[in-house]
């Protein structure tokens with residue numbers, strides 16, 4: 001009875017939270033309406049940024065983007081690319097003057113690449129984010145994510161360290177018919193248990209980090225275990241290599257759908273049944289640029305530049321997210337009107353691996369270094385697993401050369417990697433970039449040896 005009442009109350013709130021935004025998205029049933037919607041929201045955001053965000057006020061004046069209170073969109077591509085460095089340097093100048101009047105919160109940058117930053121988001125942003133996700137599930141995958149049975153393979157910090165903060169999430173999971181399987185650390189026993197849970201729960205939907213799904217499938221294959229076939233499997237958060245996709249699809253005996261998002265701007269694109277990634281252009285405006293900031297042509301690879309249309313607390317305009325993607329065709333056989341990416345090419349993350357086959361998700365380190373402590377620990381970092389029991393941590397320090405919470409960090413790492421794991425800290429001036437010019441801050445050299 002109590003459970004039912006809680007579900008009723010939360011469902012009601014949930015239902016009303018983004019219904020309006022979702023119905024607006026749903027009404028964009030031809031190309032003209034879609035473009036008009038996108039343009040209207042882009043102009044509205046730019047005007048807001050001009051009036052309320054000191055950093056943009058200055059820049060828009062310099063390039064003449066706003067004249068007599070009207071936005072001249074032909075100057076949009078003159079707005080300098082927003083980098084993580086700029087966000088760090090001009091942080092307070094990038095906040096909207098009125099953000100404290102909104103229902104705001106911090107979001108630490110996650111993913112696996114790029115240096116850490118903190119973005120301010122608010123509940124209006126959240127409603128659009130949820131509406132965009134709902135669009136993907138209902139309109140593109142034809143599944144009601146809110147009511148279907150699902151298993152989410154995700155990194156849950158509170159479960160791992162037995163914090164009491166998980167109650168809200170538990171209630172919310174109950175409502176959403178969700179079973180959450182923690183993948184920050186997955187021993188072979190855990191994987192075995194997770195497969196049993198999937199097989200007995202018989203979910204409609206399985207969603208998880210691509211690397212965790214891959215690990216689960218590798219194990220099932222090794223042990224010759226059968227895995228229940230849900231209607232839909234969605235891989236998120238990381239690069240999906242053809243090998244990973246092949247293994248996941250073979251073991252689950254169903255197509256894997258790739259969802260592309262980032263913590264700074266949430267959902268960017270989702271894969272359709274034809275295999276193209278449709279950009280949620282009503283939510284994020286995406287540009288794919290070459291090395292000279294020119295637009296690439298269809299089939300060409302470039303940098304992903306994002307403008308979120310709905311973050312008014314801290315407008316994110318022409319943001320270099322740190323990924324590369326290949327621009328896809330304007331039209332897709334599936335009939336969806338949204339523009340496409342052929343694929344997202346530039347995300348590389350790797351799990352740490354232990355000798356007994358246990359994998360440690362890169363998300364563990366991301367949360368440990370970015371989300372656990374109140375203050376920001378380092379300017380930049382890179383964590384490299386050099387051998388099963390050897391970790392090297394490169395640090396670009398903020399100011400002084402001490403390592404805050406060193407003992408605590410090492411204890412937590414050893415809890416995951418084993419007591420005898422050696423951790424070497426090294427101060428460096430810069431973290432070396434990959435050939436494509438990206439930071440990779442979690443890297444396992446053991447992976448290739450497995």
Ligand SMILES: [Zn+2]
Pocket residue numbers: 272273274275276278332333334335336
């Ligand atoms: Zn399509």
